[in-house]
Amino acid sequence: MASVNPPRGMRDFLPADKARRERVLAVIRDRYRVHGFDEIETPVMEEFARLHAGIGGDNEKLAYNVLKRGLDAEAIRAAADDPAALADLGLRYDLTVPLARFYASHRAELPTVFRAVQIAPVWRAERPQKGRYRQFMQCDIDIIGDASSRAEAELIVATLDAVDALGLDGATVRVNDRRALDWMLTGFGFRDEERPGVLITIDKLDKVGPAGVVAELRERGATAEAVDALEAFLHRPTTLEHHPFGERQIRKLLPDGLPDAIVADLVGIGDAVAAARSLDSAEGGIPLVFDPFLVRGMGYYTGTIFELAHPSVDYSLGGGGRYDGMIGRFLGQDVPAVGFSIGFERIVELVTESDAAARSAVVLVHDRDVELGELLALKAALVAEGSRVRLEQRTKNLKALLEQSAADGFTAFATVAPGATRDELEIKPLS
Template sequence: MPSVNPPRGMRDFLPADKARRERVLAVIRQRYRAHGFDEIETPVMEDYGRLHAGIGGDNEKLAYNVLRRGLDADAIRAAAEDPAALTDLGLRYDLTVPLARFYASHRGELPGVFRSIQIAPVWRAERPQKGRYRQFMQCDIDIIGDGSARAEAELAVATLDTLDALGLEGGGIRINDRRLLDWMLEHFGFGADERPGVLITIDKLDKIGPDGVGAELRERGAAATAVDAFEAFLRRPQTLEFVPFGERQIRKALPEGAPDEVVAHLVGIGAAVAAARSHETEFGGVPLVFDPFLVRGMGYYTGTIFELSHPSVSYSLGGGGRYDGMIGRFLGQDVPAVGFSIGFERIVDLVEQGEDAAAEAVVVVHERDVPVAELAAHKARLVAAGGRVRLETRTKNLKALLERARADGYTAFATVAAGQTDLETKPLG
């Protein structure tokens, strides 16, 4: 017999779980729209060549590909060593690649600066484990057509505002710039060809520390003088004073001589976020922290990168960055673009349970002999009053029935007998 379980790494959601997820999604959508973003929808599948064009980083290796139609056994054997000959479509592994294709296709119908919302499932052939799924929801906001600090600031403010609206106040954003990372590695003496591997190791700094990073870089065969210079920088004497986000904090965290243009861009983001979040005090007025070793793994990032943090958890709750070169792959000319994605599957577990906004969610428990027409009339009146209504036939174990209804989000109940004209609702306490 086939298994009745969902595929590994994918999940079913019971009604209460689904309702909770939809409540969280409704808040996210509402806050994003309040900040001037408009929701779009793209197909769950894209062309194989687009998904494997070298712009999706390591996620391209995790793509689910769709077998071409009409291939017989001989054709499959002949093309066994060439995935592109076997497949022509694939399930999207993120929402950024489809957005780039969408913008290239509809540019003439969109405003000069386009602010998009995408909330949809994506699929990756991950190794299933706790907190890592093969199908999961992404909640993205992106700004296309604006290369200024305003775009990053808008994304940061909208994201922090959304976190607040979900009851997760006190969030912050770690921020860096890929151009600073590249400049820093060049400053230490790492060659251009070895920098991608060096970044993979630097990304582990929080986990393995300076000694571990140095040892791994040497194992990778990185230039010894560059590793020495990098280790010396990590171990440099530093004061423990608190430096709020701004030019001083950024330059204090970098070797001398950092590019003025990039530093000024980050400072501009901080000034705009500070103005919008003037009520924030925990981070000295700016809920941003410059992290010179924030890497983020996506190969398409070209500038600012950021990660969303919250004091209640040690892991990131989202992230994003600037990817100015991606859309140009489709248009033949560069278009500035930057995006931020909330980690929905992580956030939904942190949000406290809430109730639907309807006046009442009522389960109507009726005797078996109540005519269907009477039940329909009772239900229609409750629904017209703004309630949510479920009809249930009375069972011997009424307590179990009501407990099940309460678990499904119902807040009140009423009992009905044949010929009864009025309903008295009571709370499910």
């Protein structure tokens, strides 16, 4: 007999789970909108060539491709070694590549600086494991057309505002700049052609520590002198003094000589975020941390990169960065762009709903002999008061019925006898 389970790495959501997810999404949408972002929608599929144009990084290897229509067995065998000959479409693996295509298609209809929201599912052929799915929701905000650090600051402030609104106080954003990272690796002596592999290893610094990074680089056969220089830098004497995000912290964590323009961009982001957050914080604190070894795996990042962190977990809750070169692949001219994506599947697991988060939800438990018109009139009265209402006919096991109603997200119930009016209903809590 065929399995009734969803495909591996994909999930069904029961009504209560779906309702909870939608409430979290509603908060995120609202906060993004008040910060001036406009929501767009793109197709779930894009052309194969676009999804495999070298702008999606490692995600291109995880794309689900759609077989061309009309291919017979002989044509499939003949093209077995050429995916491009077998597929002409694919499911999107992120929302950034579709956004770049969208902007190239509609640029004349959009403002000079376009602030976009995309909230939609994406698909990747991941190896399913805890917290990693083959279909998952992404919540992206992007600013296209602004080359200044103001764009990064707007994204960070809007994202932190959304996280705060979900009750996840204490979130911070780790910040780096790919230009600073490239400058540092060049100074150590790593060759351009070995840079991608070196970055993959450095990205493991939090997990394996300096010794593990150095050992793996030596195993990879990276330039020995460069590995020596990196090892010396990782083990350099440091003081325990704390500096808030700013020029002093940035220069303290990097080798001497970092170009002033890169420092100025990073400091500008910090100053802008600090000014915005001071309205919400009595101390005027800034929830940014400079991390010189933050990598972000996507190959299309060209400048600032960032990741969202929360003290309750040891993994990131989102991230993004500047990708000025991507849209130019479609337009033939560079357009500045930067984006920030919330990891919705991770965020939603951390959100604990307050009593005010859920609206009143009432189950009307009625006897068989109550007239339908009476029931619908009572239901309409409660709906008009702002409640969610469900009609349920009384069963022998009333306790089981009420327990299931509570599991479905209902908070109260009332029993309805023939002839009952709204004023006569005694609404009781389910818990």
